[in-house]
Amino acid sequence: IAGITQAPTSQILAAGRRMTLRCTQDMRHNAMYWYRQDLGLGLRLIHYSNTAGTTGKGEVPDGYSVSRANTDDFPLTLASAVPSQTSVYFCASSENPTNFGEQFFGPGTRLTVL
């Protein structure tokens, strides 16, 4: 593994189902982030974690939860998916919470909720 990996690459999900998007980094970065990318809206922060064991809410946290049990992993869970959660989801990390914008991004997960 080099950098950030996300799984799955894409997923089609029925509304009401539970889904966990996985994110793993091997850079020992302290801070990690989950964004969703929607056409014409850019990236919006869902949740973040400045260090293992802590998490915080971003701009659009409703319907999502995260955990940060260790440094490397930052899973994002949709407890009961809705069609408005159809989006491309990007996980990112930075060495520290303040690092002059140097966030490293994963390749993204394309999620479709029907």
Add this chain to the structure above:
Amino acid sequence: GEDVEQSLFLSVREGDSSVINCTYTDSSSTYLYWYKQEPGAGLQLLTYIFSNMDMKQDQRLTVLLNKKDKHLSLRIADTQTGDSAIYFCAESMDNYGQNFVFGPGTRLSVLP
């Protein structure tokens, strides 16, 4: 709240200069960034500028900041087909990653 705006599309001919513009509303923005997103990939930091600077140059990239008008631009000299991507402007008042505000992105198409 804070807002960052960009034109959604820009087309240029190979070899020409590209200028991608961005406006922001938060006058306390201290750090301003340009990210590049290639097809099927995540964002990659291109460059950043502090609000006490007017200009920053890095090889083919020139960033201009007009703090009075809250206007940021990215100029790419000698644009190549490999520059085709979506370019995101972002701003932050304190450099904390969770406080970044991203614009909608400008899709740059480079025509042969």
